[in-house]
Amino acid sequence: MSAALEFEQVSKEYRSFLGRRRFRALDNFSLRVETGEIFGFLGPNGAGKTTAIHLAMGFMRPTSGSGRLLGERFGHDSVRRRVGFLPENIALYPRRAEQLVRFYGALNGMKGAVLKKRAREVLERVRLQDDVGRNVSKFSRGMLQRVGLAQALVNDPELLVLDEPTSALDPLARVGVRELLLQARAAGRTIFLSSHLLSEVELVCDRVGVLHRGRLVRLGKTADLLETRGRTEITARGVAAENFSGSAAHDGIVSFSVATSQQRAALEKIWGLGGDVISLNPERRSLEEIFLEVTAEADSASSEGLL
Amino acid sequence: MRPVLLIAINFVREQRWPILVLLLWVLLLAFLGLATDAARQREDLLFVFKQVAVYVVAFSVFFGCSAIYNDRRSRRILSVLSKGIGRQQYLSGLVIGITLACSIYCFALGITGSWTLGQAGFPVQRVWFLMLCLIAACALAGTVALLFSTFLNPFFAAGATAAAMGLPALLSYTAGLPHLAYVMPVYALAATVLDSSFNSSSGVSWVPIVLSFVETLVLWLLSARIFSYVDIAVSVE
Numbered sequence: 001m002s003a004a005l006e007f008e009q010v011s012k013e014y015r016s017f018l019g020r021r022r023f024r025a026l027d028n029f030s031l032r033v034e035t036g037e038i039f040g041f042l043g044p045n046g047a048g049k050t051t052a053i054h055l056a057m058g059f060m061r062p063t064s065g066s067g068r069l070l071g072e073r074f075g076h077d078s079v080r081r082r083v084g085f086l087p088e089n090i091a092l093y094p095r096r097a098e099q100l101v102r103f104y105g106a107l108n109g110m111k112g113a114v115l116k117k118r119a120r121e122v123l124e125r126v127r128l129q130d131d132v133g134r135n136v137s138k139f140s141r142g143m144l145q146r147v148g149l150a151q152a153l154v155n156d157p158e159l160l161v162l163d164e165p166t167s168a169l170d171p172l173a174r175v176g177v178r179e180l181l182l183q184a185r186a187a188g189r190t191i192f193l194s195s196h197l198l199s200e201v202e203l204v205c206d207r208v209g210v211l212h213r214g215r216l217v218r219l220g221k222t223a224d225l226l227e228t229r230g231r232t233e234i235t236a237r238g239v240a241a242e243n244f245s246g247s248a249a250h251d252g253i254v255s256f257s258v259a260t261s262q263q264r265a266a267l268e269k270i271w272g273l274g275g276d277v278i279s280l281n282p283e284r285r286s287l288e289e290i291f292l293e294v295t296a297e298a299d300s301a302s303s304e305g306l307l
Numbered sequence: 308m309r310p311v312l313l314i315a316i317n318f319v320r321e322q323r324w325p326i327l328v329l330l331l332w333v334l335l336l337a338f339l340g341l342a343t344d345a346a347r348q349r350e351d352l353l354f355v356f357k358q359v360a361v362y363v364v365a366f367s368v369f370f371g372c373s374a375i376y377n378d379r380r381s382r383r384i385l386s387v388l389s390k391g392i393g394r395q396q397y398l399s400g401l402v403i404g405i406t407l408a409c410s411i412y413c414f415a416l417g418i419t420g421s422w423t424l425g426q427a428g429f430p431v432q433r434v435w436f437l438m439l440c441l442i443a444a445c446a447l448a449g450t451v452a453l454l455f456s457t458f459l460n461p462f463f464a465a466g467a468t469a470a471a472m473g474l475p476a477l478l479s480y481t482a483g484l485p486h487l488a489y490v491m492p493v494y495a496l497a498a499t500v501l502d503s504s505f506n507s508s509s510g511v512s513w514v515p516i517v518l519s520f521v522e523t524l525v526l527w528l529l530s531a532r533i534f535s536y537v538d539i540a541v542s543v544e
Contacts, residue, residue: 014541050540057389060538081391091382093317103317107310107390151386 003068004159004190005033005056010065011214012051025051027214028065033192038185040205040222041194042287044295048214049194050088053163056192057085070159081108084157088164088194090148094137097128097147104151115154122150127176141168149177160184160191166200178204198287202226210291212298218290225290231283232263239275257283310392314400319408321377322370326408329366332359333415340423349427349505356420360441360500363412364493367445368468370405371452372461375534384539395531398453402527405449406442413438413445429505437500443519444496448472450523451491454530457537492518 012026025048033039043049054060056067058075072079092100101119110118123132126146131139136147145168152160160181166174174197181191181204195201201208201222208225210218218225234256241249244266247256254275258266263280270277319326336359339352378384388397417438421431451471455464476494479487488495492515499515 054540057385059385059388059540061536077393077396078391080389083389085386085389087382087385087389089382090386092386093321093383103313104386104390106313107387107392109310109391111309148386155390 002035002071003032004035005031005039005067005069005161005192007031007052007056007067008065010052010055010062010067012048012055012060013063025214026055026062029211029214029216030065031209031216031219033190035190036185036188037206038181038191038193038204040201040208041192041211042196042198042201042208042291043211047211049211050163051214052211053161053192053194056161057083081155082158084152084155084160086145086148086152086160086162086165088167090144092136092144092147092151094135096133097123097136097139097150098132100136100147101150101154105154108155110155118154118156119150122153123147125153125180126150127173142170142173145169146173149180153180158189160189160193162191163194164196165193166195166197174200198291202287208287210294212295215298217298218294222287226284226287227282230260231257232260232266233257233279233281233283234263234266234270235278236270236275237278239270239273243269243273253278310390311396311400311403314387314392314397315403315407318374318401318404319411322404322408325366325369326411329363329412330415332362333412333419335359336416336423337419340419340426346427349424349429352423352427353429353503353505356416356424357501357503360413360416360420360437361497363409363416363441364444364448364497366412367405367409367449368452368465370408371401371449372456372464372468374401374405374453375456376461379539388539394534395528398527398531398534401453402446402450402523405453406446409445409449410442413441416441427505433503437503440496440499440516443516443523444493446523447491447496447519447526448493450526450530451493454526454533457530457534489515489518491522 007029010026010029011024014023014025015021029048029052031052041049041052051060055062056069056074057080058077061075067074069076070079070082093103095103098119101123102115105115105119120129120132123129126149128143128146128150131143136144139147145165149162149165152162166177169177178200181193184191193201193205205222207219207221209216236254237252239254241247241254244254244256247254256266260282267277267280336352336355339355343352375384378387388394417435420434420438424434425431448468452464452468455467455471459467472491472493475490476488479485488498495515496519499512
């Protein structure tokens with residue numbers, strides 16, 4: 001599978017005017033985002049996520065290393081016609097919503113009836129069909145964010161780069177964006193999603209990468225990362241809680257966790273005691289737990305001088 | 308070319324209030340034309356016309372100094388340059404936008420000047436020649452300002468632009484070498500406007516106009532080159 005976005009040993013250092021103070025935002029950062037996947041890009045504030053995105057979009061040059069966007073080196077102008085980008089805290093020119101989306105579409109070489117139709121279509125997809133004639137300067141932050149999404153989608157991009165797309169949205173709009181992302185993936189598009197909303201990422205992303213202090217500290221399939229640590233959660237009824245260590249009982253339902261290797265024995269014990277098994281699930285961690293764990297690990301490794 | 312024009316028109320739209328304020332000066336001239344006897348007070352009318360005319364050069368410098376800065380500070384530049392356009396095209400749009408904004412003013416002034424000064428006996432074709440001088444001066448001054456603003460904040464860029472435009476003129480004046488004024492012919496073009504009178508028909512030279520457009524082109528290419536190395540996402544605050 002070809003890479004939609006690729007960073008190769010990229011470092012980015014910010015320097016003060018006279019170069020006395022330096023800050024390394026990215027440190028030998030390498031990542032490959034495959035075509036057709038939704039990739040979740042996570043990290044605490046100041047981890048370097050936005051810097052990585054800005055490098056990919058050609059807004060700045062790396063201090064060292066290189067990267068490719070849809071097969072072209074970072075900064076290549078015409079390749080951006082195939083990319084949709086939503087910056088964090090989007091700022092827009094004060095114009096009517098439809099006019100604005102058409103302006104951005106025209107900058108991407110679209111024109112005429114096709115552009116007009118597409119602008120209407122994307123504004124409808126972000127549920128702004130009743131506000132197309134209103135000036136965006138009168139919009140709430142959530143509505144601006146939706147116009148931002150519309151301008152990112154107007155050129156029907158192969159790759160969508162979204163920096164905090166749902167940060168200002170209400171729960172209903174978030175669901176809408178989630179559906180939109182899943183539809184885009186179903187249509188073969190690639191999505192690079194930077195977000196602090198871990199529950200959103202958990203729901204839509206195929207793979208996630210966690211960036212911390214400019215370094216990629218965890219990378220993997222979402223399902224694998226969330227997978228159990230070798231334990232199974234069992235709920236049963238018709239048995240007494242005292243028979244299973246570490247169990248909790250509520251309304252006659254007993255739930256407890258056992259090592260996966262002990263799963264069969266636990267089930268036989270329930271049946272042997274005349275109980276019924278209600279559910280049996282591999283114990284999953286939330287992305288939030290993983291996020292906290294890896295950032296804490298990276299912090300302690302950093303304080304011990306390992307990073 | 309279409310994205311360049313879109314950026315240019317967008318720039319003019321964003322600057323509509325300063326342009327409208329500038330156009331108030333043209334209204335003042337129109338008012339004087341109505342309220343005075345053009346034939347008897349023709350020198351006063353010409354004086355006001357010349358004063359009002361050269362303001363636009365200063366405005367072109369302000370436009371040039373603040374264009375990139377405003378887009379970067381507001382972060383609107385990110386959504387523009389995330390599209391399939393190059394930085395050279397973006398800068399071209401700004402240069403054309405600045406020239407267009409100043410041309411709107413010059414056009415309005417040209418019409419008002421033709422009417423008021425024409426009544427007083429000033430040749431109408433000379434009014435339009437002076438407007439062309441102004442447009443050339445604005446294009447060059449705006450591009451110089453834009454060039455400095457790619458790596459300096461607007462205040463320093465304005466100062467550097469004033470120095471770049473004024474030094475050759477100052478040297479030509481103090482050293483007595485008139486050709487030095489053509490190194491950066493903004494002053495030479497402004498002087499063509501300021502020195503015009505009812506009596507003289509001399510001083511009509513196309514050299515500074517041609518030079519000005521050539522230098523605009525060269526400096527635009529240079530500013531595009533510099534701008535391609537600028538980290539535009541870095542805060543300008």
